[in-house]
Amino acid sequence: MALTFSIVIPIYNKAAAVTDTLQSVLAQTVADFEVIIIDDGSTDGSAEVVEAFCHRQAGSRIRLIRQANAGVSATRNRGIELAESENLIFLDADDLWEPTFLAHIQALRAQFPQAGAYATAFVEQVNDEQGNSSLTPHRIYGLKDQPVLVDNYFDVASRGQLPLMPSSACIPRRILAEVGGFPTDQIQGEDQDLWARIGLRYPIALHPAPDVRYVISAENRVSTRVIPATELAYSRNLQNLLDHSQIPPAKQAAVKRYIAGHLVHLAQLNIRNGNLAIAHQLLGDRRCNAVRLRKWKWRLLSWFPPKAAKPHIIHLLNDQAMGGIRSVIQSLSDSFLANHYQFEFHCVSPRRLFSTPYTARLIMIH
Numbered sequence: 001m002a003l004t005f006s007i008v009i010p011i012y013n014k015a016a017a018v019t020d021t022l023q024s025v026l027a028q029t030v031a032d033f034e035v036i037i038i039d040d041g042s043t044d045g046s047a048e049v050v051e052a053f054c055h056r057q058a059g060s061r062i063r064l065i066r067q068a069n070a071g072v073s074a075t076r077n078r079g080i081e082l083a084e085s086e087n088l089i090f091l092d093a094d095d096l097w098e099p100t101f102l103a104h105i106q107a108l109r110a111q112f113p114q115a116g117a118y119a120t121a122f123v124e125q126v127n128d129e130q131g132n133s134s135l136t137p138h139r140i141y142g143l144k145d146q147p148v149l150v151d152n153y154f155d156v157a158s159r160g161q162l163p164l165m166p167s168s169a170c171i172p173r174r175i176l177a178e179v180g181g182f183p184t185d186q187i188q189g190e191d192q193d194l195w196a197r198i199g200l201r202y203p204i205a206l207h208p209a210p211d212v213r214y215v216i217s218a219e220n221r222v223s224t225r226v227i228p229a230t231e232l233a234y235s236r237n238l239q240n241l242l243d244h245s246q247i248p249p250a251k252q253a254a255v256k257r258y259i260a261g262h263l264v265h266l267a268q269l270n271i272r273n274g275n276l277a278i279a280h281q282l283l284g285d286r287r288c289n290a291v292r293l294r295k296w297k298w299r300l301l302s303w304f305p306p307k308a309a310k311p312h313i314i315h316l317l318n319d320q321a322m323g324g325i326r327s328v329i330q331s332l333s334d335s336f337l338a339n340h341y342q343f344e345f346h347c348v349s350p351r352r353l354f355s356t357p358y359t360a361r362l363i364m365i366h
Contacts, residue, residue, distance in 0.1 A: 005033035005102060005170070007089050008079030010072050012039075015046040017094035017215070022053055022062070025091070030102035035062040036079050037093075041069030046093075073182035073190045076166075080181055086173045094215045095167040096125075101211035105170045108205040112149045116179075116202025117195070119169040122212035137210060147207045152250070153199025158257035158291070163204065164195045168212040175202065186233050193234035196258075200247065227269050229278045235262045239287075253290075260290035264298055271302050311361040313341050316348050318366075 007025060011018055018037075025035060039047040047066055054060045065082070067075070076090050087109070091097070101120060108118040121143060124136045141160030142148065150156050156163050171194075179197040182190050198204070238255055241247050247255050267282040279302045282288075288295040 003032055003034050003085040004030070004106065005087050005089060006079075006083030006085035007033055007035045007091055008076055008083060009035060009037045009091050009093050010040055010075035010079070011037055011042060011046050011050070011093040012069070012072070012075075013042045013044045013046060014093040015042070015044045015049045018046060018049055019053055021091065021093055021096060022050070024097040024099075026057070027099045028097065028102045029099050030106055033061065033102065034084060036065065036082050037062060038065045038067060038075045038079055040067060040072070040075045071184060071187070073184045073186065077181040077184070080173070080176060083173070087170050088173060088176065089170045090166040092167050092215075096213040096215070097167075098209070098211040098213075100209060104207045104209050104211055108147055108207050109170070111147060112203070112205040114203065115149060115205040116175045116198040117164060117169050117171050117204045118207075119164050119204065120207040120209050120211040122165065122168045122214050123210045125213045125215045127215065135213070138214070140206065143206050143208050145208055147205065149203050149205050151203045152254050153195065153204050154251055154254035154258040157195075157199075158254055158261050162192070162195070163206055164191075165212075165214060166191055167214060169195075171198070183233070188228060189232035189234045192232075193237065196234055196238055200241075200251070227273045227275065228266055229270070229275070231263060231266070231282075235259050256287065256290045260288050261294070263288050264291055264294045267298050267302070271298060276302055311341050313362045313364065314360040316363065316365045318348055 009018075009021070014021075022035070025033075037050050039050070047064060050062070050064050054062050054064065063082075065078075067078070070078075079090070080088060087105075089105075104120050105118050108115070112118070121140060122138050124138055125133050126136070127133050139161050140163045141156045142150070143163070150163065153163070175198060179194070179201065181194070183193050186193060235258075238247070238259055242252065242255060242259075263282050263285050267279040267288075270276070270279040270282065279298070283295055283299050283302065
């Protein structure tokens with residue numbers, strides 16, 4: 001008898017997080033699944049961590065495949081080829097599931113067999129440098145307290161936050177065969193590219209339970225390391241379909257808002273990163289008028305950007321005499337560098353039994 005779910009986990013340098021992820025999978029109330037982990041050329045011992053985890057599990061349903069680095073889309077597509085089930089989920093190796101996630105997906109499948117994708121709600125978990133976590137609900141437009149079938153994916157995605165993400169969504173194999181898998185020529189937005197292709201043809205089913213924790217601050221998130229300066233491929237692809245009248249008329253207005261929202265979001269990221277010229281260019285695209293209020297909000301902020309916090313730099317000295325190194329270091333506070341950095345100076349004794357802890361972007365010892 002075929003398995004109900006195949007859970008594909010691409011892994012690249014996630015040794016510190018993958019054990020918690022796997023524990024959340026094995027804690028599911030639905031047990032009819034397999035786990036396919038594809039190590040995409042990790043260099044931090046991720047595969048060895050998975051092997052050790054499997055050895056501790058009697059009768060483990062986890063398969064580990066190793067490959068040379070090929071990228072997350074190629075890795076997920078390989079998982080599709082290896083999977084035994086007709087229902088695939090692409091869990092990131094640092095995200096977490098509540099025990100009821102698969103049960104709620106199974107209920108959605110029974111209630112809405114016509115859907116092209118099934119997903120639960122999720123929360124964003126942000127971990128700070130001190131190891132503390134904060135949770136923020138992900139706001140999905142129109143999703144209240146009951147499961148719902150969304151006919152127009154773009155209407156929901158353009159009015160709120162994206163309703164789908166890999167760790168929260170289940171895609172039937174027949175849908176993947178029809179619309180294609182993850183694009184291997186994109187390093188950002190590859191997920192949205194697939195969701196858009198599904199959303200053009202099928203409704204999506206959503207469950208309101210926040211069963212997934214999307215860990216924003218986990219290591220190696222491309223979206224936190226690279227701020228795009230131009231429109232991403234999935235948006236260009238949609239625009240091309242609009243230009244050639246290949247979008248169903250009932251979805252055209254929502255697709256235009258979706259593209260406009262993407263451009264404004266890129267401008268927002270660039271404003272926060274100090275790239276004001278790029279933000280002005282993005283906001284100058286006439287397509288942004290489809291979300292006019294959001295466009296002008298960020299246009300104003302690009303003219304009067306919020307003041308970013310200055311990086312904090314601490315200097316530790318053991319010389320309390322005037323002159324010498326102390327006068328040189330103190331002069332930094334009077335220089336132009338003080339416009340860009342917050343300096344602190346502390347005199348400390350190396351012979352002190354108990355030291356004071358300091359936290360800063362940079363600590364210099366003199």
